[in-house]
Amino acid sequence: MTLISQFVDTPDGAFGILSDEDGRVVASGWTDQTDALLIRLAPAARDSAVVAGVTPAASAVEAYYAGEVAAIDAVEVAQRGGPFHLQAWVGLREIAPGRPLTYAQFAAALGRPSAVRAAASACARNAPALFVPCHRVLRTDGTMGGFAWGVPVKRSLLAREAAAARARA
Numbered sequence: 001m002t003l004i005s006q007f008v009d010t011p012d013g014a015f016g017i018l019s020d021e022d023g024r025v026v027a028s029g030w031t032d033q034t035d036a037l038l039i040r041l042a043p044a045a046r047d048s049a050v051v052a053g054v055t056p057a058a059s060a061v062e063a064y065y066a067g068e069v070a071a072i073d074a075v076e077v078a079q080r081g082g083p084f085h086l087q088a089w090v091g092l093r094e095i096a097p098g099r100p101l102t103y104a105q106f107a108a109a110l111g112r113p114s115a116v117r118a119a120a121s122a123c124a125r126n127a128p129a130l131f132v133p134c135h136r137v138l139r140t141d142g143t144m145g146g147f148a149w150g151v152p153v154k155r156s157l158l159a160r161e162a163a164a165a166r167a168r169a
Helices: 034-038 057-065 069-074 083-092 103-109 116-124 151-168
Strands: 002-010 013-019 025-029 049-052
Touching: 002 057, 013 034, 013 057, 025 034, 057 069, 069 151, 083 103, 083 116, 103 116
Parallel strands: 002 049
Antiparallel strands: 002 013, 013 025
């Protein structure tokens, strides 16, 4: 498999995208290093050839940072995982911008209220960050908690989305 890489400048720093040959994002995040994106993939996919190019997702990143926070919703992604993780990744895309959930609320929204740790695991294993918005899930006590790309980026994304939600109201 050949992956296409593209890096976009954002107010939160460089944002890297790895897409498959069909334009689906397989990994993304706030980095200018291809290796930092590859490590987010399943081990079998890490040996893929990577070529620099243009990805369809880059324009959605630019639109998101220009205030169109829903622009990321239409970006196609491709992830591999078990049934619960696949369900959780779909569920993450259903969390409205500006309306973050706690891990407990997220687990309940998935129909598995006792699966709080599994919900947190799905967030931690989410490779196409931003497009599958794991940043919209907070610790059960409502605090930021961890984020693969750093709490300052998570805080910035949530603030951006809250401002966009207020502007729509």
